[in-house]
Amino acid sequence: MSQHPPAQRRLPADIAPATRLVHEGSRRSAYGEVSEALFLTQGFLYPNASAAEARFEGEGPEDSFIYARYGNPTVAMFEDRIAAYEGAEAAFATASGMAAMNAAMFSQLKAGDHVVASQALFGSCLYVIETLLPRFGVETTLVHGPDLDAWSAAMRPETKLVFLETPANPTLELIDIAAVAEIAHGGGARVVVDNVFATPVFQKPLELGADMVMYSATKHIDGQGRCLGGVLLSDEETIRGPVETYLKHTGGAMSPFNAWVMLKGLETLELRVRTQSASAARLADAVADHPGRARVLYPGRTDHPQFELAQRQMTSGATMLAIELSGGKSAAFAFLDALQIVGISNNLGDAKSLATHPATTTHQRLTAEARAALGIGDGLVRLSVGLEDAGDLVADVSRALDAANC
């Protein structure tokens, strides 16, 4: 009998999601290491020439690899673990969130197809949809996400994909995933959801009717600001078919080192984002109660314009909030400059709390009118809540609100 039991790559059906985040997908080597090994290798040896031939014919032994652009054991551990947690049949890990988004689009579309997307998107996703796809003969229509009639009106016979982000960056506007999925499926289109802000812990787009979920693993999945990464999750046929074919030939694979970091990130994901979310809720209440003129936008608060929808499709308000300062840009800058614990950075999902002024950074590229249409005013500050003591964060933000005279 072997000294070490073989790793159980797929856990039984009755195992809880939190346990999957710690164990699912492990491939344990002969050494019986407790922490997953980092297989930092590009290539793999074959025992003989006909074994190499068989591997290229797709007939190698189960769980065998050819080249790290196609797959790698450490990357596969990350993919299996996140797929199990998301409730997806399969996953493909990518070099960044944008590599995942790009693959979701270009692996499934061709000239003549049409895409409908919400207008409030992460800046680079908007670039791909608004600028890049039309260059390749794919027409796109952007709609105001909460307006379901707009989604229906935008559908065409050639609409192939529907893309949305909820909560949206940076306004935390929500989109009804189930309702949009029904409209899209009625017209024969598939739905891709950018689930970065909600995290895999607080929102399950596939259960709500989406066909594909994408993450920037750079954010909460790493959660400690180290590596770039992304992942696409969907049914086996889509991932092993067009997605894998596209990614393995175009080079968007995740590096084994980054996969190892992300894999270990998954082990603490629930713990981290639940704590971050509890602090975000406390911070949102503190901003709302502050005796000034700052307005807070947080999906977990009853005064969020779409609180009822948040209750229906999310299990928490998650880790992000937005603060609208009535004094415009100067108030926002005074607020940011007065923060002592919260850092100024456009990143998010980190253990360190981070604040950004979208109008002059992430959304600077847009015209003032386009920003206004998205609800991005000059006084809007976006806050990503980290793992510091919640009391310290409340004190820091309250002091900064005072300094900004709000």
Ligand SMILES: *Cc1c(COP(=O)(O)O)cnc(C)c1O
């Ligand atoms: C960061 C982010 C992306 C892009 O991810 P990268 O890892 O930076 O490429 C896409 N969507 C959302 C909502 C994001 O926050």
